[in-house]
Amino acid sequence: xxxxxxxxxxxxxxPKAWYNVQADLPFELPPVxxxxxxxxxxxxxxxxxxxMALIQQxxxxxxxxxxxxxxxxxxxxxxxxxxxxARRLEKALRTPARIFYKxxxxxxxxxxxxNTAVAQAFYNQQEGVKxxxxxxxxxxxxxxxxxxxxxxxxxxxxxxxxxxxxQKPYRRHMMETWGAKVVASPSPDTDTGRKRLAEEPACSxxxxxxxxxxxxxxxxxxxxxxxALGSVLNHVLLHQTVIGLESKRQLDMAGVYPDxxxxxxxxxxxxxxxxxxxxADKLAGKAKGLRVVAIEPAAAPxxxxxxxxxxxxxxxxxxxxxxxxxxxxxxxxxxxxxxxLRYHGMASGICELYRNGIIEARAVQQLATFEAGVLxxxxxxxxxxxxxxxxxxxxxxxxxxxxxxxKAETIAFNLCGHGHFDMAAYERYFAGKLEDYxxxxxxxxxxxxxxxxx
Amino acid sequence: xxxxxxxxxxxxxxPKAWYNVQADLPFELPPVxxxxxxxxxxxxxxxxxxxMALIQQxxxxxxxxxxxxxxxxxxxxxxxxxxxxARRLEKALRTPARIFYKxxxxxxxxxxxxNTAVAQAFYNQQEGVKxxxxxxxxxxxxxxxxxxxxxxxxxxxxxxxxxxxxQKPYRRHMMETWGAKVVASPSPDTDTGRKRLAEEPACSxxxxxxxxxxxxxxxxxxxxxxxALGSVLNHVLLHQTVIGLESKRQLDMAGVYPDxxxxxxxxxxxxxxxxxxxxADKLAGKAKGLRVVAIEPAAAPxxxxxxxxxxxxxxxxxxxxxxxxxxxxxxxxxxxxxxxLRYHGMASGICELYRNGIIEARAVQQLATFEAGVLxxxxxxxxxxxxxxxxxxxxxxxxxxxxxxxKAETIAFNLCGHGHFDMAAYERYFAGKLEDYxxxxxxxxxxxxxxxxx
Numbered sequence: 028x029x030x031x032x033x034x035x036x037x038x039x040x041x042p043k044a045w046y047n048v049q050a051d052l053p054f055e056l057p058p059v060x061x062x063x064x065x066x067x068x069x070x071x072x073x074x075x076x077x078x079m080a081l082i083q084q085x086x087x088x089x090x091x092x093x094x095x096x097x098x099x100x101x102x103x104x105x106x107x108x109x110x111x112x113a114r115r116l117e118k119a120l121r122t123p124a125r126i127f128y129k130x131x132x133x134x135x136x137x138x139x140x141x142n143t144a145v146a147q148a149f150y151n152q153q154e155g156v157k158x159x160x161x162x163x164x165x166x167x168x169x170x171x172x173x174x175x176x177x178x179x180x181x182x183x184x185x186x187x188x189x190x191x192x193x194q195k196p197y198r199r200h201m202m203e204t205w206g207a208k209v210v211a212s213p214s215p216d217t218d219t220g221r222k223r224l225a226e227e228p229a230c231s232x233x234x235x236x237x238x239x240x241x242x243x244x245x246x247x248x249x250x251x252x253x254x255a256l257g258s259v260l261n262h263v264l265l266h267q268t269v270i271g272l273e274s275k276r277q278l279d280m281a282g283v284y285p286d287x288x289x290x291x292x293x294x295x296x297x298x299x300x301x302x303x304x305x306x307a308d309k310l311a312g313k314a315k316g317l318r319v320v321a322i323e324p325a326a327a328p329x330x331x332x333x334x335x336x337x338x339x340x341x342x343x344x345x346x347x348x349x350x351x352x353x354x355x356x357x358x359x360x361x362x363x364x365x366x367x368l369r370y371h372g373m374a375s376g377i378c379e380l381y382r383n384g385i386i387e388a389r390a391v392q393q394l395a396t397f398e399a400g401v402l403x404x405x406x407x408x409x410x411x412x413x414x415x416x417x418x419x420x421x422x423x424x425x426x427x428x429x430x431x432x433x434k435a436e437t438i439a440f441n442l443c444g445h446g447h448f449d450m451a452a453y454e455r456y457f458a459g460k461l462e463d464y465x466x467x468x469x470x471x472x473x474x475x476x477x478x479x480x481x
Numbered sequence: 482x483x484x485x486x487x488x489x490x491x492x493x494x495x496p497k498a499w500y501n502v503q504a505d506l507p508f509e510l511p512p513v514x515x516x517x518x519x520x521x522x523x524x525x526x527x528x529x530x531x532x533m534a535l536i537q538q539x540x541x542x543x544x545x546x547x548x549x550x551x552x553x554x555x556x557x558x559x560x561x562x563x564x565x566x567a568r569r570l571e572k573a574l575r576t577p578a579r580i581f582y583k584x585x586x587x588x589x590x591x592x593x594x595x596n597t598a599v600a601q602a603f604y605n606q607q608e609g610v611k612x613x614x615x616x617x618x619x620x621x622x623x624x625x626x627x628x629x630x631x632x633x634x635x636x637x638x639x640x641x642x643x644x645x646x647x648q649k650p651y652r653r654h655m656m657e658t659w660g661a662k663v664v665a666s667p668s669p670d671t672d673t674g675r676k677r678l679a680e681e682p683a684c685s686x687x688x689x690x691x692x693x694x695x696x697x698x699x700x701x702x703x704x705x706x707x708x709a710l711g712s713v714l715n716h717v718l719l720h721q722t723v724i725g726l727e728s729k730r731q732l733d734m735a736g737v738y739p740d741x742x743x744x745x746x747x748x749x750x751x752x753x754x755x756x757x758x759x760x761a762d763k764l765a766g767k768a769k770g771l772r773v774v775a776i777e778p779a780a781a782p783x784x785x786x787x788x789x790x791x792x793x794x795x796x797x798x799x800x801x802x803x804x805x806x807x808x809x810x811x812x813x814x815x816x817x818x819x820x821x822l823r824y825h826g827m828a829s830g831i832c833e834l835y836r837n838g839i840i841e842a843r844a845v846q847q848l849a850t851f852e853a854g855v856l857x858x859x860x861x862x863x864x865x866x867x868x869x870x871x872x873x874x875x876x877x878x879x880x881x882x883x884x885x886x887x888k889a890e891t892i893a894f895n896l897c898g899h900g901h902f903d904m905a906a907y908e909r910y911f912a913g914k915l916e917d918y919x920x921x922x923x924x925x926x927x928x929x930x931x932x933x934x935x
Binding site: 031032033035037038100103104105111115133134135137174177178196197198200201203204205206401404405407408409410447448450451453454457 | 485486487489491492554557558559565569587588589591628631632650651652654655657658659660855858859861862863864901902904905907908911
């Protein structure tokens with residue numbers, strides 16, 4: 028073993044291709060259905076929203092998809108990201124386990140999201156797109172597309188959920204610093220928004236409504252516009268695999284291969300980005316003992332408590348239908364602070380891997396994640412985002428199991444972002460104002476009762 | 482030339498010694514005087530406040546001071562920091578100049594401050610200190626000492642200026658996440674604070690008052706306590722030289738030596754940390770053409786408009802007297818957003834270098850620094866702290882001069898921190914609410930009239 032604190036790669040080792048798990052899955056992904064016809068969607072259905080290169084990436088079976096050189100050039104602003112050995116955390120836990128973490132918070136945005144935002148901006152630019160529309164909740168995704176659009180000369184319009192627009196202004200100012208136009212949703216800029224405002228002028232908005240506004244903007248704006256999504260879709264997960272590909276090289280430098288790989292999970296992109304390149308080994312029969320563990324919030328437990336069914340990706344029932352574990356598109360999660368994990372559904376590939384017993388999932392409570400986040404910050408220095416604290420909780424629980432079983436396993440997790448814009452959540456935690464949330468089964472039953480008939 | 486975007490060093494190349502400019506100065510530093518006796522202070526005068534190792538570092542003439550291995554171990558959490566070639570900024574400016582920047586914002590705290598906080602915590606721990614007291618304004622220094630104290634098992638008490646405590650809560654929550662006790666100053670915890678609160682219950686505090694409280698706490702607290710300072714003193718500047726030492730190695734990897742070195746300047750620690758290792762070459766006659774440029778805010782222009790005299794380091798007249806360029810200890814700077822640069826005086830060594838014509842200084846206006854910061858964020862991705870935007874402004878002005886003169890010079894500057902906790906300032910800039918500030922000469926004259934008689 029090579030005893031570094033962090034393992035760095037030179038820029039020349041930024042991956043030259045993304046890894047596409049669809050090449051190696053031992054099953055077919057269920058087709059995505061048109062919400063009207065209930066027939067599988069084709070490229071023509073998606074063309075008004077996405078450039079053709081991304082539509083092709085959505086369905087390709089090629090194992091490796093080349094990363095264009097201009098994308099790699101932008102990646103160099105922060106990639107390869109470091110992989111750390113968490114020695115101080117191991118010591119604090121008195122565990123014989125070795126804990127490693129990949130740190131994606133070094134990007135200018137502070138998370139893994141620009142890995143796909145940069146790629147999406149590039150492909151749009153290549154097809155002559157001058158303007159992109161998207162939605163954002165807490166602002167990680169909006170910031171990433173603002174940053175990427177700026178670098179590729181594309182105007183970006185962001186519909187930001189009103190409650191975040193008002194309560195989390197710093198992310199908004201960051202998007203504006205990168206030149207994006209940000210408007211609170213519901214907004215006066217779309218029919219959907221105007222209608223909603225007329226019904227309820229003080230409406231605080233929702234991600235589903237913001238998606239509807241961004242999609243309406245995309246198909247109606249006088250400047251030809253495309254739409255961009257920050258998670259869930261296959262091409263988004265594909266772009267994130269740079270995380271796991273680099274991590275494998277770095278763990279190799281450290282002279283280890285993981286026994287357990289852990290990530291937090293909302294729509295699925297940071298988890299898949301980190302885990303899929305390891306899963307490739309397992310799917311090829313080369314890492315049979317490898318465990319891959321997804322950690323989701325108990326307040327939005329789509330994998331562990333959702334039903335497996337066709338459902339809409341958004342609450343407004345505008346998107347195609349995806350077969351997945353879902354809490355129902357009408358599910359309203361409790362307002363926990365890990366905003367990036369409050370999604371009713373899950374990327375299709377992840378659902379199939381879970382259904383086939385290839386990956387595991389666990390739900391954790393909010394207080395346990397903040398406890399883990401504070402322990403991590405005090406041991407390792409980095410203050411994690413509440414989303415990333417879910418992965419930390421998962422890794423700590425595995426390390427405690429190793430202590431109890433006396434096993435020196437190797438645990439690797441993805442620290443997908445820092446918490447610099449989430450300090451108000453830490454304040455509430457220290458003030459004793461955060462609560463756990465036991466999701467009543469009746470709430471799931473109610474939302475699931477509204478699933479579309481297919 | 483080696484064409485990387487960023488130049489990385491392995492952990493093994495974290496410097497093993499700090500560079501002490503006192504070994505190479507062609508003049509003596511004026512003695513620091515006791516405020517009562519007006520005689521030079523000795524180690525015994527400082528012993529109640531600082532551990533002996535730091536008192537010795539304050540006056541040593543040794544060229545190299547060994548960095549203890551436990552300090553290097555903590556440095557590995559973020560050091561060596563990257564050095565970037567700002568190619569997109571060069572392109573945006575259409576300059577033939579090559580621009581490089583060292584990025585200190587990758588530390589867990591987000592700036593260069595932990596370089597000295599970690600060293601100070603280590604030396605205190607070595608001498609058995611269990612508790613440290615300090616003051617903080619906007620919170621960069623307090624965060625750094627909280628982080629460092631946590632790693633070395635030292636309790637940290639921070640007196641945070643009331644106005645920042647109320648208006649900038651996120652930095653406070655960060656300090657608490659790292660386990661520090663933070664109190665608004667004036668506080669009920671000291672005689673100084675209680676007296677001030679009795680006179681004016683709504684007092685918004687000042688850095689001078691917070692220093693007084695921290696010093697009183699240090700000498701009166703039942704748990705033996707030492708005091709820690711984040712800038713100005715020789716040992717603080719010494720610890721920061723890891724920045725410049727790494728930068729020289731990295732510029733060497735890039736195959737260049739700078740023609741101009743630029744840093745922003747408040748108390749002087751990030752500037753000295755970056756510039757002194759280059760100045761060593763100039764002082765040794767090896768880099769005769771090298772220009773070293775300090776950029777200060779026009780609202781607190783101690784080098785360019787201050788007087789050269791003995792003055793107190795704090796507004797409460799409790800510290801020893803230092804010979805320096807000063808605007809007067811009673812000077813109240815306009816509330817510009819670069820809080821870290823609003824200091825009435827300057828580190829003694831920097832003043833002597835300026836007085837002897839070895840370094841240059843320029844004052845810049847606030848709007849010009851935000852304009853530079855936004856241009857930088859849009860070109861390079863990183864949103865800079867308002868302090869760091871002063872260095873960017875200086876580097877951009879040099880690059881524009883190179884364009885006008887048709888010179889392909891190499892410019893290197895220190896990007897001392899990110900702006901994640903300063904987005905409210907960017908909002909005010911975009912909203913047109915920020916102003917330049919022409920400091921009236923009468924204000925300086927008034928403050929300078931109160932200089933102590935020596």
